[in-house]
Each structure stands twice: as structure tokens, then as C-alpha cells.
């Protein structure tokens with residue numbers, strides 16, 4: 401698997417952002433650059449969030465190391481999580497070479513100076529480069545943070561050209577935010593959004609828009625319907641899970657994946673880390689996908705950025 405992934409990294413995709421089922425490539429997405437992004441990603445935010453605290457939290461390191469030993473190769477992080485140091489320690493301790501890992505960072509608080517922010521992130525993670533660097537949100541401009549979105553993108557594009565980042569993208573961007581970058585020389589490779597069966601469009605039309613532009617979508621909070629219980633999906637997910645001998649987390653993650661969105665999940669529990677990764681040995685039917693789409697649409701659930709997006 402590791403060797404297959406390394407080989408795949410060097411293959412130019414014939415079609416962008418298309419998954420091939422039943423092949424090793426079905427565990428990855430392909431960025432426009434040709435980079436292969438492993439699925440699912442393991443998150444170092446949310447429950448691990450500790451902004452402003454530089455002390456290394458062994459529980460975070462242990463969770464990441466455990467996840468990597470179970471086969472995760474994609475680690476999601478952000479400046480604001482306060483866990484860049486933990487990711488750095490985990491990279492050293494996990495026993496997998498850096499070049500076989502896919503590490504994502506994000507910038508927002510320090511957006512005024514992306515060059516300095518990236519330098520700090522690389523130092524904390526003790527690595528020479530990031531595989532993916534995202535502008536964490538579009539909620540800033542010259543007036544609020546001393547820099548506009550297009551200017552921040554221009555500087556991040558330069559950092560990519562210098563080899564400090566392999567690919568660049570955004571997070572929580574709506575269509576209007578993405579259109580600010582439509583004429584940029586460097587195209588947006590990824591938009592990371594909150595996405596689950598109870599939140600099928602974080603902002604109007606965003607999923608179809610990104611897919612139509614070849615922007616890879618990543619889903620945070622893919623297990624939202626578990627946190628949002630009780631809800632209309634509960635009996636549907638239980639029924640489908642029983643059919644496949646899977647748990648509800650696996651069905652919800654598989655649904656995200658079959659919607660052509662890359663799930664980012666996290667757990668402190670190795671058993672859940674393992675089951676959340678095991679979503680490739682089965683395929684939901686078109687009817688099951690429609691049923692989850694339909695019953696998921698009956699409830700709205702969003703965990704993050706509510707104040708900014710409302």
C-alpha cells in the first residue's frame with residue numbers, strides 16, 4: 401500500500417478528481433498537480449484544540465502515531481489548533497518516512513504575513529515542507545487583518561513556487577470567495593468545508609461548483625449525524641449498517657466518499673481510528689445514497705463558523 405501510494409504520486413492523472421473504485425487508487429484523491437491525497441485524513445483539531453498552549457500534549461501525539469500505525473497517511477492540522485508541535489513529534493515517532501505522509505497546514509490568525517506564518521508552522525512541525533497549505537477561512541480583508549484574500553493568495557503562491565508547499569487551497573470558502581481567486585495564476589486545488597449528511601451544502605451551490613471546477617473537496621465533521629442525534633437518519637443508517645455488517649461511522653464516511661468528498665475524521669480511540677479507515681471493502685448502492693441524501697436533507701446541522709456564515 402505504501403509503495404503503491406508512492407508510485408501513484410508520480411503518475412499524472414488522466415482525469416482530475418475522479419476516483420477509481422476497486423483499485424488501490426480508491427483510497428486517494430488526485431489534485432490538479434498530480435499529487436495523490438490519501439483517504440481518510442486524520443484530524444488534529446476539534447477535540448485536540450489547544451490554541452496558545454505550546455506544551456506538547458502526549459495524548460495528541462499518541463493518537464496521531466496510533467492512526468499512522470493503523471494506516472492513515474494524511475494528517476490535517478492548522479495554526480489555530482495549537483497542535484503543530486504534536487504533529488511534528490508524531491512525524492518523528494510514527495516510523496513512517498516524511499515523504500510517505502501527507503501533511504496539511506492552515507493559516508488564518510497570522511494571515512497578515514503568510515511567509516512568517518509558514519516559517520513558524522514548518523519550525524513547529526520540524527519539517528521542510530507542507531503537502532498542502534490552506535487559507536483557513538475567507539473572513540478577513542485589508543481592513544480587518546491588513547491583507548486581502550487575493551494578496552494572501554499571491555504570497556502563498558510564491559511560497560509554493562519556492563518549494564515550501566506542494567499544493568495550496570482554501571477552507572470554508574463560498575462561491576463568491578473562490579471567484580476572488582478565479583483569475584489568479586495559481587488555481588485553488590482544495591476547498592475544505594464542513595460536510596455531512598445533515599449539511600450537504602455548507603454555502604449555496606458550493607459542492608457542485610467545486611466539482612465543476614476540479615477543486616477537490618474535503619469534509620470536516622463528516623460524522624455530524626452522530627453528534628446530531630436524534631435525527632431522521634438514525635434508522636436509515638442503522639439499517640444500512642446492519643446490511644453491510646459495518647458501524648454507523650463507516651456508513652457516514654463511506655457516504656461522504658461516494659459523494660466525491662474526502663473525509664477528515666478523528667478519534668482518540670484506536671478501535672474507532674481503525675473502523676473509520678475501513679470504508680473501502682463495500683459500496684453503497686445508488687438507492688442507499690439517495691435515501692441518505694433525502695433523509696439527511698430533513699435536518700440541518702452545522703458545528704463551525706456559524707456566526708461568520710449566517
Ligand SMILES: NC(=O)c1ccc[n+]([C@@H]2O[C@H](COP(=O)([O-])OP(=O)(O)OC[C@H]3O[C@@H](n4cnc5c(N)ncnc54)[C@H](OP(=O)(O)O)[C@@H]3O)[C@@H](O)[C@H]2O)c1
Nearest residue numbers: 443444445446476571620621622623624649665666667668
Ligand atoms: N477547516 C475547518 O474550519 C475545520 C473545522 C473543524 C474541523 N476541522 C478538521 O477536521 C477534523 C475532524 O473534525 P471533527 O472532529 O469535527 O470530525 P468528526 O470525525 O465528525 O468527529 C470526531 C468526533 O467523533 C467521535 N468519533 C469518531 N469516530 C466515531 C465513531 N466511529 N462513532 C462515534 N463517534 C466517533 C470522536 O470522539 P472519540 O475520540 O471519543 O472517538 C470525535 O470527538 C478536525 O480534527 C480538524 O482537523 C477543520
